[in-house]
Amino acid sequence: MLRPVLVTAPSALPVSLAEVKSALRVDGGDSDTDLERLIRSAVDHYEGWSGILGIALVAQTWRQDFNSFDRKMMLGLRPVQSISSVKWRNEAGQISTVAAEDYALKTDAGGRSYVRFVNNFSTPSGLYEDAAVSIEFVVGWPLSAEETPTTPEDIKTAIILHVQKHYDEAAKTNSDILERVERDLISRYRAPLF
Known part of the structure; x- marks a missing residue:
């Protein structure tokens, strides 16, 4: 991460x-x-x-980058409201988006949120060498x-x-x-x- x-x-x-x-x-x-x-x-x-x-403290969008996929990918800020996108880049630099039905936003007992991929999600291979996976998420308390x-x-x-x-x-x-x-x-x- x-x-x-x-x-x-x-x-x-x-x-x-x-x-x-x-x-x-x-x-x-x-x-x-x-x-x-x-x-x-x-x-x-x-x-x-x-x-x-x-x-x-107030709703804002952040991006968390990872070097590779994992079944469970922790997000570095709280409280996460939603996931905007999960994208990955291949060795040629082409960007693809993971379908929303292939993952879910989860929060553990300590309030830390993570993206959990479904069991049958096939992890892409041939990832870019650095920061290949990017998760954009909305974090913070919303406006009324x-x-x-x-x-x-x-x-x-x-x-x-x-x-x-x-x-x-x-x-x-x-x-x-x-x-x-x-x-x-x-x-x-x-x-x-x-």
């Missing part, structure tokens, strides 16, 4: 500027640029392949009918706390308490160790 690649970025942040300003009791627009930067920083802290949670993120409230609150401890002078003096609360809020979303 190779490092996942972002294909389509999310269309919204999990927490809006208005939500952060309301929670921090900030009026006016003088701090908007700083707050937006801090929100993006907090999201990057948690989200994606390199984020501490290894999850996507009103186009607002459905990211869990405890994660949204953790993002707001993360912003607060870097923005608010009073919060900086109590940052150890805020960090503990933030850790508690996100603890159930950490990747399983097994």
Whole structure:
């Protein structure tokens, strides 16, 4: 398994500027640029392949490449909503698509998702030498009918706390308490160790 690649970025942040300003009791627009930067920083802290949670907070599309086929192919991010495509490249560089009925999206007890090929799937031979198999998948919590993120409230609150401890002078003096609360809020979303 190779490092996942972002294909389509999310269309919204999990927490809006208005939500952060309301929670921090900030009026006016003088701090908007700083707050937006801090929100993006907090999201990057948690989200994606390199984020501490290894999850996507709002629906987005990623690609996971593999050097070969396996009956069960783990995906590097959570929570996976759907598989967009499974493709493979032969030695000549020609790309083919695996039929959707030849695989299924599965999720184990730890919340890790994988593509499981059906028993009678015939693994193609003569694969390209590197990153021959590519799986595109949609990961993250979807947007609601009103186009607002459905990211869990405890994660949204953790993002707001993360912003607060870097923005608010009073919060900086109590940052150890805020960090503990933030850790508690996100603890159930950490990747399983097994």
